[in-house]
Amino acid sequence: MHTSASLAPGTTIAIVGAGRLGRVLVRALRAAEIEVLGPIGRDGRIPDADIVLLCVPDAVIAEAAAVARSHTRFLGHVSGATALTDVDFSLHPLQTFTGAEGPEAFRGIGAAIAGRTPEARQIGEQLAVALGARPFAVDDAQRASYHAAASYASNFILTVLDAAEGLASAAGIPHDEARALLAPLVRRTVENWATNGAAPVLTGPIAxxxxxxxxxxxVAAEELDLSDLFDALAAATRAIAARPAATTLITKTEEASA
Structure with missing residues (x-):
């Protein structure tokens, strides 16, 4: 995406919401030498600012936007799933946060942006660049697919990893040790996927x-009430294994080891 000029000098930004992302945003924007007001709790008084960025739960965005509208020219939210109905722009960092991260937390990550006008969209883009993130466009019509992709890549992976930890525990490996032992496998798998995609690097009995x-x-999964999850994942994995890329790689690997 084409990146626009930096935010105008002296631009003020009010962060509404003192949760995980709100706190990290404040630290990162201040490190970028931008004047930040907040984070302001949802019940706090919203000051006048050039930009007000709502870091609140999706369910209360409309309510918070109604309160903040008169205090700013540009009103935005950080939700990946919520449309621009009540705001001018959105900026969704494609990352998971604990709230303890430092100012560098946004460097190099993707940031989905959208705007109701070209000027509003430019504000989202400028904020992403100021944070060190890589802005990319996601319009309202694309939000469901985009946000589902983020959930698969983060939330659902944790569901699968929790199941793996449980199965390892059933094999007699303590939970902490299981995570430590499985983590290098997970990291290498993700690195291989990031370089080649799923089909060419798929391994294991289904492949x-x-x-x-x-x-x-x-049978082992069924003993932990994980059979439904196992069946769903196995079916999806068989579909990946059936792709030409996966078949080709397996054949080449077998030929090389023959």
């Missing part, structure tokens, strides 16, 4: 067509 091993794994 090899070893259904006997898959059946034994399912």
């Amino acid at each position: 090899r067509g070893d259904e006997a091993t898959v059946a034994r794994q399912r």
